[in-house]
Amino acid sequence: MPTAAAGPRRRADAERSIARIIAAARTSLSGDPNASIEDIAKAAGVGRMTLYGHFRTRAQLVEAALVDALAAGERALSAVDLTGDAREVLARLLDSSWSLVAESTALLTAAQGTLPAGRVRELHAAPAQRIEELVRRGQDQGVFRTDMPIAWLVDVVHHVLHGAAEATRTGRLAQKDAARVVTVTIQSILAAPSPAPHGPE
Structure with missing residues (x-):
């Protein structure tokens, strides 16, 4: 008969297997949003039947990978000092979390072709919401532009992040340059326009 410890051991083994599969999914889908179940199972070092034992569909696995990546991003961002000048906060956020931002963006691309839009x-x-709150704070501080709808500015920021993530994935933007390029680009977009010079009296 199985021992009493067999159940907990099996659960621990299953948890390790799930963690390995999710980690492999994050890596595989970040590199290729169209990565297949076979690709992910191979990267995780498990068979397809083992993977399907934990995730019945590719959609479930994509969602689990995205949720895990977003949770990792939240943990990283929670350590960032969010006080002070909004421009400096933005730079700190992007510098400290660019790799997670790029990964989450790639996973969102995979999710958009797999999960319901809602x-x-x-x-x-x-x-x-975090970006919107930061943009709003920068507007209140007078350092971010107010001549465009805030929803549009937030969308533009995400488009830049998405484009940069794709550019690093395809090699058009070096990973070592990504954080600096993204930060400079977004700051230039959000910067409050300089006052028009006064004409001659």
Whole structure:
């Protein structure tokens, strides 16, 4: 008969297997949003039947990978000092979390082709809200522009992040340059326009 410890051991083994599969999914889908179940199972070092034992569909696995990546991003961002000048906060956020931002963006691309649109928006709500709050603070401080709708500015920021993530994935932007390029680009977009010079009296 199985021992009493067999159950906990099996659960621990299953948890390790799930963690390995999710980690492999994050890596595989970040590199290729169209990565297949076979690709992910191979990267995780497990068979397809083992993977399907934990995730019945590719959609479930994509969602688990995205949720895990977003949770990792939240942990990283929670350590960032969010006080002070909004421009400096933005630079700190992008510098400290660019790799996670790039990964989450790639996973969002995978999710958009797999999960219902409503679920993608739900998962993306917290990161979008953080950017919106930061842009709003910068507007209140007079350092970010107010001549465009805030929703549009937030969308533009996410488009830049998405484009940079794709550029690093395809090699058009070096990984070592990504954080600096993204930060400079977004700061230039959000910067409050300089006052028009006064004409001659």
